[in-house]
Amino acid sequence: MVERVEGFCSEAEWKRAYREINQFERQLIDFGTILLKFWVHISKVEQLRRFKEREHTNYKAWKLTDEDWRNRGKWEDYEAAVEDMLLKTSTYGAPWTIVEANDKLYARIKVLKTVVEKLKTELE
Numbered sequence: 046m047v048e049r050v051e052g053f054c055s056e057a058e059w060k061r062a063y064r065e066i067n068q069f070e071r072q073l074i075d076f077g078t079i080l081l082k083f084w085v086h087i088s089k090v091e092q093l094r095r096f097k098e099r100e101h102t103n104y105k106a107w108k109l110t111d112e113d114w115r116n117r118g119k120w121e122d123y124e125a126a127v128e129d130m131l132l133k134t135s136t137y138g139a140p141w142t143i144v145e146a147n148d149k150l151y152a153r154i155k156v157l158k159t160v161v162e163k164l165k166t167e168l169e
Contacts, residue, residue, distance in 0.1 A: 046126040050119055063133040070139040079167045082141045083156055084131060089120050091147045 049059040073080055087095070096113065099105045116123065135141045142159050146152035 046123060046130060049126050050122045063130070066134050067136055067139075070134075070136065074138045079163060080139045081160060081163055082135075082139055083144050083159070084127070084141050085144045085146045085152060087146045089117075092117070 048054040048062075049056075054062075070080055096109060096117075099109045131141050131143070142155075144152045144155050
């Protein structure tokens with residue numbers, strides 16, 4: 046996504062990447078890998094709240110960079126790239142799980158439940 050939004054590659058190259066990702070994941074699955082993919086989504090408002098909180102928390106401030114703030118200005122571009130990526134790389138064998146993460150506790154529980162259910166299904 047970064048390559049697409051920031052113009053580090055051509056449209057043909059990032060479209061080719063979708064096929065390559067799907068092929069690679071298919072190989073992993075064919076070799077017996079249990080593959081889970083999570084997209085952790087927060088809203089623009091929640092991201093801003095977290096950024097401001099992080100800015101004023103000494104032990105977290107180092108995590109926030111000028112690049113993070115700059116990328117917020119491209120929210121819509123990243124959003125379009127994410128939607129495209131989710132559609133093009135979600136397959137029967139390797140579907141994306143979208144994690145609604147405005148609430149961190151809810152997000153953590155959803156991820157853990159998803160992992161447990163997938164392992165339970167695959168290992169039975």
